[in-house]
Amino acid sequence: MGEFTRIERHGRVAIVHFDRGDKLNALSVAAMRELTDVARAFEDDIETSAIVLTGTGKFLSAGADLTDPELANRQSKGLLARRHALKVGPDMCDAWERLEQVTICAVEGFCVGGGSALAASCDIRVAGESAYFRLPEIPLGMNMSWHSNPRLVNLMGPARAKLFIILGEKLFAPEALDWGLVEYVVDDGAALDEARALAQKFADLPPVAVRMSKQSIDMAAKALNPAVTFMDRDQFALAATSKDQQEAVSAFLEKRKPNFTGD
Template identity: 35%
Template sequence: MEFIRITPQAHPYVALIQLNRPNELNALNLQLMRELRDALQQLDHDTAVRVIVITGNERAFAAGADIRQMAEKSAVDMLQADQFSTWDQIRKTKKPVIAAVSGFALGGGCELAMTCDMIVASETAVFGQPEIKLGVMPGAGGTQRLTRAIGKAKAMEMVLTGKFISAPEAERIGLINRVVPVELYLDEAFKLASEITKMSPVAVQLAKESVNQAFEATLHEGLYFERKNFYLCFATEDQKEGMQAFVEKRAPNFQGK
């Protein structure tokens, strides 16, 4: 792959995907997004991987979409390119995905981070949806995921003015999980990932599905979905192991079965 780097075992059970267009501040062109999609699908089927971390570099997670690639496109060109189908496939990744963000996470970069399940940021991270300044608007979830994460008023301000927010503000309003010094942001993402790898992979997948369902369904439908996934856990060996370990006062050894 040309624009991403994959480390399948960056930590035990944790894979790392690094966006690798440093000269373009990791701008998200079509090829990079397709490579990212393929990497996530590959790692999603790798039984040695339980959590995936996506990062860029200290200067930029991703500074947005590749504007040069879009500037002369027509509406029909954009429709036929169907670039957002790649984003839809990324969203369907079953394993937990953590964004480790430093520097710019703007436009498509902010949208990519929000597509992940959790976000760990360095104190230099900056988030924003500045598409309005280019005469367009967010198209990969910026108006939808941002509003769900931080509420209508704040999202409306960011989307309509193109305003950037700092990492501490992003944490305060609930967009990200935590902020750490720049030299620690990737280690902190691995630390969070490692906590998750200790849990039952099956239960983690079902729990992730259930949390995401909260944004797609009514409360009644969401509770029904949650209950079915809860019952399904009792068909796993991990449930037996987890509860037996609790009774025996020892750490469980989950196998993902």
């Protein structure tokens, strides 16, 4: 058990509970590092065939913790240190995507920003009917990073990925099902039970064949993903220097419509 995570095991199924003990379950730097370490710990685990990742039962995550002092501290560092600090989010998502076990994300409530990026890194998503996904990065003057764009294109196709990523609007579970972002929509409060039952189906199958099949499918769908995301943290760092990004944050805090100029 870590500070923010708890692992529950049922035979060849593992359930990872992520809970920061607050009302947002936001992804602080420490939480992201812990979730990365949890994923990496499964790399040498040949006793587990399927992993369920879930939040508190009421929500998955509000995304990156903008109040995290460690995030604020990196802004005062040099370019090399700032660029290195931006690895923590993509490293977390990459660690979950690389796992040979089948990964299933159980989503209740909100799944925002980095929470949606993390969910997209898993193989399958199960959502409660009232759950919603949202990416606020573009309206806030940032780019969508964490190696997420091609993953979302893989799931939703390019047109719907543009609608979801660029507009920053809420995508509720029934529509997310239609768009391909989630695979199952269930009654509110039942996402974890459904995800666990699905995980058990994978766990009941021959583990070597399951792992090889997952890797073959991923390579067919995602072979070019690294080639188109290797610069997304540099794009994020560049976007963070723009006046539009400052204007977006100011307008958000002041509850007014932003005035973007392209500067």
